[in-house]
Amino acid sequence: MNVKSACAAILAVAGLIAAPATASAAASELPSYEQWQADVREAVDPAIPWLTDRVAKGGSGLAIVLDIDNTSLETEYHPGEPNRPVLAVAQWAGQHHVSVLFVTARTSSSSARTQLSDAGYPIDAICTRKSGEGTAEGKQRCRADLTEQGYTITANIGNRSTDLEGGDYEKGFKLPDYDGQLS
Numbered sequence: 001m002n003v004k005s006a007c008a009a010i011l012a013v014a015g016l017i018a019a020p021a022t023a024s025a026a027a028s029e030l031p032s033y034e035q036w037q038a039d040v041r042e043a044v045d046p047a048i049p050w051l052t053d054r055v056a057k058g059g060s061g062l063a064i065v066l067d068i069d070n071t072s073l074e075t076e077y078h079p080g081e082p083n084r085p086v087l088a089v090a091q092w093a094g095q096h097h098v099s100v101l102f103v104t105a106r107t108s109s110s111s112a113r114t115q116l117s118d119a120g121y122p123i124d125a126i127c128t129r130k131s132g133e134g135t136a137e138g139k140q141r142c143r144a145d146l147t148e149q150g151y152t153i154t155a156n157i158g159n160r161s162t163d164l165e166g167g168d169y170e171k172g173f174k175l176p177d178y179d180g181q182l183s
């Protein structure tokens with residue numbers, strides 16, 4: 001084998017090895033924290049302007065609903081830390097007489113309340129999934145219960161499609177879940 005054909009053979013082998021490795025990495029690796037934050041901001045930045053208009057229109061019991069994991073808290077990237085673009089929306093709501101409600105697939109609210117409070121969130125209510133309920137089913141039941149209690153749910157912010165399935169809210173803001181990689 002001369003030098004030229006040897007090089008070609010090495011390149012061919014490298015190509016065979018590199019192609020599947022790249023494909024599998026793309027399917028299994030989460031984006032960088034910086035990329036996630038950029039994607040979160042793109043989804044959430046319209047929320048405060050939208051809420052400003054919504055509050056100006058008036059209504060009773062105005063509220064927002066937030067998902068907890070990988071929406072309110074950086075559960076995957078920095079467990080327990082606030083996801084700051086979403087925290088900013090919650091704090092704006094708290095300052096404008098808009099209730100901040102959390103709807104979660106978690107089945108217990110006790111640790112969630114501590115984590116959210118430590119992260120700086122105002123908390124008016126936390127509604128958890130009942131055992132046996134599906135995620136979307138539990139979240140819909142929570143929104144219906146909260147509406148029954150007198151809240152008018154305006155913005156609903158979550159990172160999974162199951163956060164937004166169903167009704168009992170006015171406008172959804174969908175954060176990324178990267179094909180189900182973020183709970």
Ligand SMILES: [Mg+2]
Nearest residue numbers: 067069070183
């Ligand atoms: Mg989530």
